Amino acid sequence: xxxxxVRLGGQAGDGIASIGELVARSFSRMGLHVFGVNAYQSVIRxxxxxxxxxxxxxxxxxxxxxxxxxxxxxxxxxxxHAPGIRPGGTVVYDAEKFAIAENEFPVGVRGLNxxxxxxxxxxxxxxxxxxxxxxxxxxxxxxxxxDVLLQGLSDSFGKKAGDVANxxxxxxxxxYEFAAKNGxxxxxxxxxxxxxxxxxTGNQAFALGAAAAGCKFxxxxxxxxxxxxxxxxxxxxxxxxxxxxxxxxxxxxxNMAIGASFGGVxxxxxxxxxxxALMVEALGMAGMTETPVVVVxxxxxxxxxxxxxxxxxxxxxxMLGAGQGEFPRAILAPSNAAxxxxxxxxxxxxxxxxxxxxxxxxxxxxxxxxxxxxxEEIDLNVPIPSLETVAPNGHDYKRYQLTPxxxxxxxxxxxxxxxxxxxxxxxxxxxxxxSDIHSGIPVWVTLRQEMMDKRMxxxxxxxxxxxxxxxxxxxxxxxxxxxxGSTVGxxxxxxxxxxxxxRATNLLWFPTVYxxxxxxxxxxxxxxxxxxxxxxxxxxxxxRLLRAETGVHLAEHLFKYDGEPFGPHEIVARALEVMHRGx
Amino acid sequence: xxGSTGTPRVAATTGPALPVVxxxxxxxxxxxxxGDFGVVAAVEGALKRLAIPSHNVVIVSGIGCxxxxxxxxxxxxxxxxxxxxxxxxxxxxxxNHGLTVIGTGGDxxxxxxxxxxxxxxxRRNVDLTYVTMDNQIYGLxxxxxxxxxxxxxxTKTTPxxxxxxxxxxxxxxxASGATYVARGFSGDVKQLTDLVAGGIQHHGFSFxxxxxxxVTYNKLNTFDFFRQRVYKLESAGHDPTNLVAAWQxxxxxxxKIPIGLFYRxxxxxxxxLEEVLAAGPLVHQATGLRGREKILDxxx
Numbered sequence: 001x002x003x004x005x006v007r008l009g010g011q012a013g014d015g016i017a018s019i020g021e022l023v024a025r026s027f028s029r030m031g032l033h034v035f036g037v038n039a040y041q042s043v044i045r046x047x048x049x050x051x052x053x054x055x056x057x058x059x060x061x062x063x064x065x066x067x068x069x070x071x072x073x074x075x076x077x078x079x080x081h082a083p084g085i086r087p088g089g090t091v092v093y094d095a096e097k098f099a100i101a102e103n104e105f106p107v108g109v110r111g112l113n114x115x116x117x118x119x120x121x122x123x124x125x126x127x128x129x130x131x132x133x134x135x136x137x138x139x140x141x142x143x144x145x146x147d148v149l150l151q152g153l154s155d156s157f158g159k160k161a162g163d164v165a166n167x168x169x170x171x172x173x174x175x176y177e178f179a180a181k182n183g184x185x186x187x188x189x190x191x192x193x194x195x196x197x198x199x200x201t202g203n204q205a206f207a208l209g210a211a212a213a214g215c216k217f218x219x220x221x222x223x224x225x226x227x228x229x230x231x232x233x234x235x236x237x238x239x240x241x242x243x244x245x246x247x248x249x250x251x252x253x254x255n256m257a258i259g260a261s262f263g264g265v266x267x268x269x270x271x272x273x274x275x276x277a278l279m280v281e282a283l284g285m286a287g288m289t290e291t292p293v294v295v296v297x298x299x300x301x302x303x304x305x306x307x308x309x310x311x312x313x314x315x316x317x318x319m320l321g322a323g324q325g326e327f328p329r330a331i332l333a334p335s336n337a338a339x340x341x342x343x344x345x346x347x348x349x350x351x352x353x354x355x356x357x358x359x360x361x362x363x364x365x366x367x368x369x370x371x372x373x374x375x376e377e378i379d380l381n382v383p384i385p386s387l388e389t390v391a392p393n394g395h396d397y398k399r400y401q402l403t404p405x406x407x408x409x410x411x412x413x414x415x416x417x418x419x420x421x422x423x424x425x426x427x428x429x430x431x432x433x434x435s436d437i438h439s440g441i442p443v444w445v446t447l448r449q450e451m452m453d454k455r456m457x458x459x460x461x462x463x464x465x466x467x468x469x470x471x472x473x474x475x476x477x478x479x480x481x482x483x484x485g486s487t488v489g490x491x492x493x494x495x496x497x498x499x500x501x502x503r504a505t506n507l508l509w510f511p512t513v514y515x516x517x518x519x520x521x522x523x524x525x526x527x528x529x530x531x532x533x534x535x536x537x538x539x540x541x542x543x544r545l546l547r548a549e550t551g552v553h554l555a556e557h558l559f560k561y562d563g564e565p566f567g568p569h570e571i572v573a574r575a576l577e578v579m580h581r582g583x
Numbered sequence: 584x585x586g587s588t589g590t591p592r593v594a595a596t597t598g599p600a601l602p603v604v605x606x607x608x609x610x611x612x613x614x615x616x617x618g619d620f621g622v623v624a625a626v627e628g629a630l631k632r633l634a635i636p637s638h639n640v641v642i643v644s645g646i647g648c649x650x651x652x653x654x655x656x657x658x659x660x661x662x663x664x665x666x667x668x669x670x671x672x673x674x675x676x677x678x679n680h681g682l683t684v685i686g687t688g689g690d691x692x693x694x695x696x697x698x699x700x701x702x703x704x705x706r707r708n709v710d711l712t713y714v715t716m717d718n719q720i721y722g723l724x725x726x727x728x729x730x731x732x733x734x735x736x737x738t739k740t741t742p743x744x745x746x747x748x749x750x751x752x753x754x755x756x757x758a759s760g761a762t763y764v765a766r767g768f769s770g771d772v773k774q775l776t777d778l779v780a781g782g783i784q785h786h787g788f789s790f791x792x793x794x795x796x797x798v799t800y801n802k803l804n805t806f807d808f809f810r811q812r813v814y815k816l817e818s819a820g821h822d823p824t825n826l827v828a829a830w831q832x833x834x835x836x837x838x839k840i841p842i843g844l845f846y847r848x849x850x851x852x853x854x855x856l857e858e859v860l861a862a863g864p865l866v867h868q869a870t871g872l873r874g875r876e877k878i879l880d881x882x883x
Contacts, residue, residue, distance in 0.1 A: 029883065198882035208878075214870035217678060219670075240875070241868050243677050243859045248703040252670040255663070259643070259674020262661055263682070264866035267674070285664045378879060380872040412866065413641045413659040413675065413682055416601055421653045421660030424646075433654060433662075436612050 001058045002190035005066065006142050007081055008135075009050035010073030012043050015128055018156065019071075019135045020051020021370065024199060026144045026152050027055035028372050031194035035489075036370035037063040037565070042224075042308045048076050053370075055142075057190045061336065061489035063369070065567040068186050071138040073131070074098065085109045088187060092137050092179075094130070112137060112183045119174045123167035132168045136175025143189030146176050198373045202366035202486075205337040205373070206270070206296050207232040209344025211240050214384040215294070216265035219245040219256035221275055224308045225364040226298040229270040250275035254282040254295065261291050262422060264387060264412040266348050270296035273315045274305065280322040283357050287327025287455065289422040290400065290408065292351035292358075294344070299363040301563040310563030311364035313485055316541040319359050320514060328354065328406075328458045330466055331514040333361040335488035337371040338378070339511065345382050346511075350466060352387075354458045355407055361513065363536070365565040366486035387412060398429040402450055406458035426451060459515045466512040469521055473506030478579050480528035481507040482554055484542050487534050487566055494571035505575060513542065522550040532578050533557040534571060601636035602657070609654045618795030618806070619649050619716050621769030625793075626685065626714065627656055628772070629780035640683045643672040645697065647689035648723045649716035649795065666696030669704040672711050673853075679866040680854045683783060686713040691721050694730040694750050705759035705788050710852040712782040712789040716769070717752065718797035719804045726800035736803055752792045753833040753845055757826065762787035764829065764846040768813050769795040770806050771842070778844065787852050794842070809840070816843030823847045 008020045017038050024036035032055040040049040054064040066084035070077070070091045075098040078091060085091065087108025093100060094116040105111055114137045120129040132153075139149045153172055157165035200208070207229050210218070220230040234244045243260075247253035250271050257267040271279065276297045286293045299315045301307035319331050330350050334343035343360050351358040387410070399420040401408040408429075411418035421427075425435035426448055434451075438444035471480075473495055481491045488509045495505050508524055508531075510516070525531060525546070533543045533554040538561045543554045558574040560566055604627060613619050630640060640658035644650035646665035653660025659682075663671050668686040676684045693701055693715045704713070720738065721727040727740040731752065735744040756764045763785040767775035775793060782789030794809050821843070822828055829846035854860050862868055872878060 196883045198879055200882045204882070208872075212872040216865050216868065216870055217674070219674065236878070238858050240872065240878070241859055241862065241865075241870075243857060243865060245673075245677070247670065248699055251667065252673075252700055252703070255667040255670035256674035256677070258663075259661070259671035260678040260865075261674075262671070263641075263675040263678025265678045266870070267678070281664050282667065285667075289661070289663075373882075375879060380875055380878075382871055382873070384871050412679075414639055414679055414866070416636075416638045419637055419657055419659050421662055423654075423662045424664050425662065431660075432609055433651070436651075 001056060002188055003054065003056035003060070003064070004068045004142055004186055004189045005052060005054045005064050006069045006138060007050055007052045007067040008071040008138065009048065009077030009081060011045070012040060012047050012049050013045040014073050015131050016049050016051050016073070019131050020053060022135060022152050022156060023139065023142065023144070024053040024370050026139060026148045027053060028199040029148055029152065029196045030144065030192035031196060032057060032190055032192070033059045033197070034199060034370065034372045035060045035063055038368055038370070040309050048080060050077065050081065055190060057193055061492040062568055063565065064493065065569045068188060069138055069141050071134045073134070082106055082109070090141055090183060090186065092134055092141070094134070112141070112179060114175055114178055116175065119171050123171055129167055129171055132171035133175030133178070136172035137179035140176045140179035141183055141186050143185045143191060145192065146173065149176065198375060198378065199370050200337050200373060201228060201368055201370055202337055202340045202362055203228040203298070203368065204232050205340035206344045206360065206362070208378070209341040210268055210294070210348065211236070211242055212380050212382045213345040213348035214266045214382070215242060215268050215348060217243045217257060217260040217267040218269065219247045219253040220270050221247050221250045221253050223272045223275045225300055225367040226270040226272050226275070226296060228368065229296055250278040251282065254279040254293065257293050258282060258286050258291050261293050262289070262413070264414070266292070266352065268294040268296065270298065272298050272300050273302050273318065276315065276318065276322070284323030284325060284327055285424045286357040287323060287329065288424050290355040290455070291422065292355055294347045294351050294358050294360065296360045296362055298367040299361065301561065307563045309364065311486070311536060311565050312561055312563065313363055313487065313536040314538065314541070314561065316361065316513065316537070316545070319361060320545065326456065328356045328456055328462065329359060329514070330356065330462050330512060331359045331361055333485040333510060333513045335366065335486055335509065338373045340366065341373070341378055343511065346467060350462060353407070353465065354462050355410060356458060356462070361485055363486050399431050400427060400429045400451065402429060402454050405461050406454045406456070407461070463515045463517050468512070468517060469508055469510050469524060471506060471508050471524060474504045475506070477504045477506040478529055479505045479575055480531050481505060481534055481575070482525070482531050482546070483507065483534045484510045484513050487536050490566035490568050490571055491534055493568035494575065497568055497572050498575060503576070503579065514545070516549045518549045521546065522552055525550065525552050525554070530578060531556060532575055534566065536560050536566065601638060603634055604630040604637040604640055604656050604658045607655055607657050611655050612651060613648060614799050616798040617648070618718060618769035618797070619652065621772045621775060622649070622714060622716050622793050622795055623652050623655050624772050625767070625775035625779050626652070626687070628776040629783055630658070632776070632780050633783055635683050639681065640685065641675050642685045642687060643668050643675065644686070645688040645692040647692050647721070649687060649689040650692060652687045666692050667700065668692060668697060669700040669713065673704060673709050676709055676711055676854065677857070677860070677865060679864045680710070680860055681864045684711040685783070686711060688715055690715060690717040690719060690731045691729045694752055698730070702755065702759040705756055705761040705790065707853040708760065708762055708787045708850055710787055710854055712779065712791065714779060714791045714793060715752065716795035717792050718795050718801055720797050720801040722797045722800050733803060751833060754830070756790045757829055757833060757846060761790045762848050762850050763789035765791045765844045766842045767791055767793045768809050768842050769793055770810055774815065774843065781844065785847065787850060812838060812840045813842045814839055816841050816845065
């Protein structure tokens with residue numbers, strides 16, 4: 001497995017995300033597997049931001065650990081990232097901007113002093129152009145062919161060709177040629193193979209999957225790290241016929257989505273934890289009125305405003321418990337872009353089939369990281385059934401008819417003769433309130449219970465039709481990882497590292513974290529030699545859910561809540577510890 | 584307009600004249616003499632007069648005594664949660680702008696917990712009609728002060744009297760860009776029916792605030808209180824196309840209180856300006872990305 005990790009860092013406003021994405025895209029166009037992380041702070045200018053692009057000829061599921069190449073636009077980037085550079089690595093920098101003494105480089109790491117400012121000045125006095133020679137030099141060292149780099153750079157300027165694009169292309173080429181003369185391609189750089197892959201963020205995959213699943217309406221309020229769901233959908237709104245509404249707040253966003261769904265179109269909203277907290281009451285309204293709605297909850301490190309640009313899986317308890325009273329829901333938890341696409345499709349299918357709210361638990365790491373996807377993994381031919389399932393039967397139509405599955409025939413406004421009122425109050429089969437003059441009267445007391453039973457028994461069907469837990473890796477293993485959501489990625493990488501050490505491990509992960517088939521989950525866990533629960537939160541929220549649902553307590557765990565995503569090595573270290581101790 | 588490529592999921596309705604909105608078998612649970620009876624009568628009367636088929640009408644409400652209204656009429660209804668009448672109604676309009684959408688609720692629902700949505704729905708000029716049954720008190724929760732309660736009024740939560748200035752819904756609507764701003768009185772169902780019908784016909788956001796006395800918990804703003812004070816704008820030579828005049832009338836309070844149409848203007852609606860809706864109601868449009876593989880090229 002040939003693998004290289006490139007990091008580029010500087011201050012917010014330096015254009016790090018742009019050149020980082022260019023490197024990631026170049027790798028992707030070479031047919032390599034890529035995982036790109038965009039690490040930034042809640043500031044628009046200044047501070048320290050960096051982008052990490054990991055590329056390999058094998059699948060990569062996380063950002064990896066450390067780096068092989070570092071392009072440092074400022075001294076802070078060197079100070080922060082130098083300790084993580086592996087032997088054989090190179091630091092690209094410009095001594096005209098800041099000096100690095102020979103003895104400051106980590107062992108086995110060398111510097112390549114590229115005259116980025118000098119090259120840039122040949123074209124313009126604008127300081128932003130200094131990125132281009134550095135990008136060129138770094139690309140050479142990373143084994144990216146010059147034509148791939150220049151094509152990517154050219155594409156990034158789109159139709160805005162002109163002086164700026166030409167300056168960048170020229171300066172990048174000079175940087176590339178400088179590195180070719182004064183350095184050498186990193187020995188672990190993978191070479192091009194196969195056709196170009198698709199490169200997308202989790203949020204883009206959610207938006208694409210939603211559109212493919214027939215979503216026609218998205219209402220959302222800006223909040224990192226969910227905003228780019230709306231950005232993608234808004235950019236494509238006219239082309240794909242999706243109404244995108246930036247609402248006045250999250251209360252409006254979810255209520256609009258529920259209204260649109262009641263009106264007959266597949267609808268969604270996306271937000272982060274703080275916004276989701278505001279949506280909670282309406283989520284219950286969707287449950288009570290049995291109106292399908294899809295909510296992407298891209299978690300960030302909490303509590304409260306927390307760390308807006310950092311990751312965590314700390315909102316599971318909220319997603320599980322959101323809403324007063326009890327109503328059925330499903331929570332899906334994809335771990336990468338391909339799964340995110342599929343989760344979006346599944347969410348709409350489940351929401352409509354069971355007339356329930358469906359949550360997709362994402363987080364900063366999944367929502368904003370760039371991941372390669374094979375074209376074959378994105379099937380745009382999603383079957384979308386007709387909604388006209390109810391024949392008019394005049395007076396006898398019961399929108400909330402008691403049925404064995406709990407699902408009642410749904411009518412849409414505009415359909416003749418099926419008028420009903422969707423009530424957030426408890427109601428009878430026709431939707432008539434039983435909250436006022438009927439409540440507490442024996443026959444209605446019984447009906448209230450029947451209505452609750454009707455709604456709640458949908459969960460049986462949801463369990464049967466949602467994606468079950470998946471056991472990945474060898475059946476015979478020393479240890480079974482238990483994980484959900486974006487954390488699954490780093491675990492997959494850790495398993496490969498362990499396998500290279502001759503340690504067989506496998507992974508039980510949960511595309512659907514709720515509802516769970518308790519017997520099946522218990523059986524899977526009981527088969528494990530030993531388990532290691534890995535979650536990005538303080539209290540092991542998923543472990544608690546598993547314990548509540550199955551009675552099984554996963555004693556060994558690795559919890560992380562520093563805002564950073566898991567790296568494979570810390571999981572490997574903890575797994576070895578558990579295996580050695582466990583006997 | 585490229586749009587999606589799949590087939591529509593719901594066909595448009597065509598056919599002969601269909602029943603208009605009438606009463607349902609559900610009897611209002613309001614207190615005898617409640618102002619809201621006049622409002623439901625006016626909404627029913629307006630829909631009948633305009634002969635809009637009942638299956639093409641959705642009445643959306645929130646929480647409070649007044650918000651039970653959708654249950655009493657034979658249209659589609661959505662009886663949601665407190666304060667969220669307008670976002671639900673907007674979502675329904677955008678899903679299917681072939682529908683007549685009417686929001687109903689109270690002063691607490693619309694001007695207290697839902698105030699944020701009120702101003703935004705008006706500035707975006709969504710084509711729906713919003714009727715508030717403004718009784719200047721919280722009735723269903725048994726008599727607390729509301730955003731429109733009178734300064735000094737004693738309620739359960741203000742035993743020494745309200746010390747907040749009441750919100751002026753008419754002035755707020757004018758400031759927020761509503762394109763049809765009216766005030767009715769449930770003691771005058773005939774005029775109120777005209778105002779609601781005018782609102783439904785109006786192309787844009789129509790706001791009808793209704794003095795709808797709570798006969799149980801508001802002993803100050805009673806039917807008699809209003810009967811002694813209200814006068815009709817249309818009889819007073821008010822020009823409803825004059826925004827400055829509308830502002831002046833909205834400030835009148837005390838011995839003489841105007842009811843009628845304050846202001847009306849034409850402005851493109853949100854639905855007019857949302858290009859995706861130019862292809863027809865969203866619910867009747869094609870869905871999905873079948874055959875749209877080219878869209879993946881941007882990710883290369």
